Amino acid sequence: MLSGRQKEIVEISVGLVADKGIQNLTIKNIAAELKISEPAIYRHFNSKFDILDAVLDSFEGVAVDVLTKVTSSDIPPLDRIEMFMSDRLTRMAANPKLAKVMFAEELFQDDDRLAKKVMSIMHSHKDYIQQTLEDGQKDGSIRSDIDQITLFRLIFGPLRLLIKQWALSGFRFDLKTEGKKLWDAEKKLLTP
């Protein structure tokens, strides 16, 4: 588990990247935000890699929360997806810095190990959602004339773009309103 200070460092790191990109994430800048010296950072993480690793863990944690909650219950597939989307939007709206960074997978390409981790997080989400889509197709609540991978792209592609537009616009429109409009439209496509 992360200590309080470690959590601070992770949060600050996300903020630094959100503000000015990955090149802004330096030990110096983290230390400056915390108003401590650079070497003091190493009392809490062994290396910069470990900090980025913890950042990715925190991203994973954000999603795993909902996924497990929703999977264990016997909610209809379509409602599960809605809950997942809604949870995402709520979290992003509450933490705009996350919106700027979370779907920017390229930012972690610098290090092979981090890039792999990003991939595996993406895959596990995709696999879960595809399972839900399969359930829906079996019980007839989701149309079967489009394959699951395409359905996945049709649902989450627009969500990602919406969140990206929101972040790039400087959070100038209401994310949840636009998100609801999007989901209403998507439901029309998903149902047979």
Next chain:
Amino acid sequence: MLSGRQKEIVEISVGLVADKGIQNLTIKNIAAELKISEPAIYRHFNSKFDILDAVLDSFEGVAVDVLTKVTSSDIPPLDRIEMFMSDRLTRMAANPKLAKVMFAEELFQDDDRLAKKVMSIMHSHKDYIQQTLEDGQKDGSIRSDIDQITLFRLIFGPLRLLIKQWALSGFRFDLKTEGKKLWDAEKKLLTP
């Protein structure tokens, strides 16, 4: 206009970013690829900023080509969008490095001027597509019960996600096949 050497530098820059992220884009690495010394780069660009600026210009050029070609003709709106998507897929399939970088807007966040340029490129594309969607809604070929901005997200969100998945997967599936499947599905949603 860019000289031959300048075009080389732009292309190499895209490749460096595609491979290992923005942190891999250094004057030293560009020079190494060209097998010339670092200061020689400054014979062709005044600064690193100018190189990144030229990279963004090249991205804009990629899209403007199709957009103007398609706008000037009197092709039906739905076909215009199909042409635009198809052109994008063809270009990315032919130049995978582009696929890794072109939709990674966060990579240019480091510099305010570049970030603004990214925004304005995104906006001009969106505006053009929305105009086409409006035309389609007026002549009845595109459904009117979903607003234009949501339609835009429904069409291009999945396209962007598809291209991103393709790039992150190491180009392991056939982009154009998946792209065609996607467009077929999208057509079902777009038509009334």
Next chain:
DNA sequence: ATTAAGTTAGTTACTATTAACTAACGGGAA
């Protein structure tokens, strides 16, 4: 003879990281 495009050698500033040291605290043993 000018110019374009390269070179070598250097600058300054910043990078992650380490070494050595210190102040503050908390728990047992005297």
Next chain:
DNA sequence: TTCCCGTTAGTTAATAGTAACTAACTTAAT
């Protein structure tokens, strides 16, 4: 209570390496 010991979280000073960029010089082509 006081002394000892270890831990935690910080400090300053220094490391080796890399960043973008500049000055001065060479070479080859127009």
